[in-house]
Amino acid sequence: MNYWLFKSEPDEFSFDDLKKRKKKTEPWNGVRNYQARNYMRDGMKVGDLGLFYHSNTAVPGIAGLVKVSKAAYPDPTQFDSESDYFDPKSLPNDPRWLMVEVTWEADFPSFVSLEELKGDPRLAEMLILRRGNRLSITPVESRHFERICALGGCLG
Numbered sequence: 269m270n271y272w273l274f275k276s277e278p279d280e281f282s283f284d285d286l287k288k289r290k291k292k293t294e295p296w297n298g299v300r301n302y303q304a305r306n307y308m309r310d311g312m313k314v315g316d317l318g319l320f321y322h323s324n325t326a327v328p329g330i331a332g333l334v335k336v337s338k339a340a341y342p343d344p345t346q347f348d349s350e351s352d353y354f355d356p357k358s359l360p361n362d363p364r365w366l367m368v369e370v371t372w373e374a375d376f377p378s379f380v381s382l383e384e385l386k387g388d389p390r391l392a393e394m395l396i397l398r399r400g401n402r403l404s405i406t407p408v409e410s411r412h413f414e415r416i417c418a419l420g421g422c423l424g
Contacts, residue, residue: 269313269315269316269317270311270312270313270316270407271316271317271318271319271407271408271409271410271412271413272307272312272316272317272318272319272336272405272406272407272408273318273319273321273330273395273396273405273406273407273408274296274318274319274320274321274334274370274404274405275321275322275323275396275403275404275405276320276321276322276323276404277322277323277324277325278322278325279325281294282322282331283320283322283331283332283372283375284331286320286334286370286372287372287375289372291371292371292372293337293369293370293371293372294369294370295338295343295367295368295369296308296367296368296369296370296405297343297344297345297353297367298343298345298352298353298367299343299365299366299367299404299405300353300355300365301403301404303403304403304404304405304406305364305365305366307405307406307407308340308366308367308368308405309340309366311407312336312339312340312368313336313339314336314337314338314339315335315336316335316336317333317334317335317336317373317413318333318334318335318336318370318408319332319333319334319408319413319416320332320333320334320370321396327379327381327382328381328382329379329380329381329382329383329384329385330376330379330380330385330416330420331375331376331379332372332373332374332375332376332420332422333372333373333374333376333417333422334370334371334372334373335370335371335373336368336369336370337368337369337370337371338368338369339368340366340367340368341366341367341368342360342363342365342366342367343363343365343366343367345365346358346363346364346365347360347363353365374422375422376417376420376421376422377420377421377422378419378420378421379420380416380419380420384419385397385416388415388419390411390412390415391412391415391416393409393412394408394409394412395407395408
């Protein structure tokens with residue numbers, strides 16, 4: 269099993285929004301970074317677990333766990349000229365952008381703030397904490413995943 273971190277701005281789509289969705293599932297669409305796309309295409313498998321991270325908010329951090337419930341497939345928003353994620357260079361017979369589906373797995377009893385993540389020496393090597401890392405999806409090592417689950421009060 270692989271572990272991931274999914275970043276979302278809570279005013280756009282929050283962990284609570286995910287919990288309110290039918291079947292607590294949502295397509296992770298709108299990813300327009302090649303490295304993040306490659307993670308979804310080449311690394312993510314159904315059943316992988318992810319940390320749901322709220323970014324660009326007063327207190328950024330991790331709210332809970334999600335599970336990859338559908339493997340990568342073409343993101344239809346790339347073909348929709350009305351969408352913010354439209355890409356005129358992407359063609360239906362040769363799509364550039366992919367998405368996976370994620371399903372709510374568990375709440376963290378305690379929100380794990382970015383400040384807590386940065387303050388824990390066992391997490392110092394996490395990609396999300398490296399200077400300049402702005403990817404919306406990053407892999408997470410199992411030791412980091414387990415530590416964050418412990419900080420959040422969830423066994424993972």
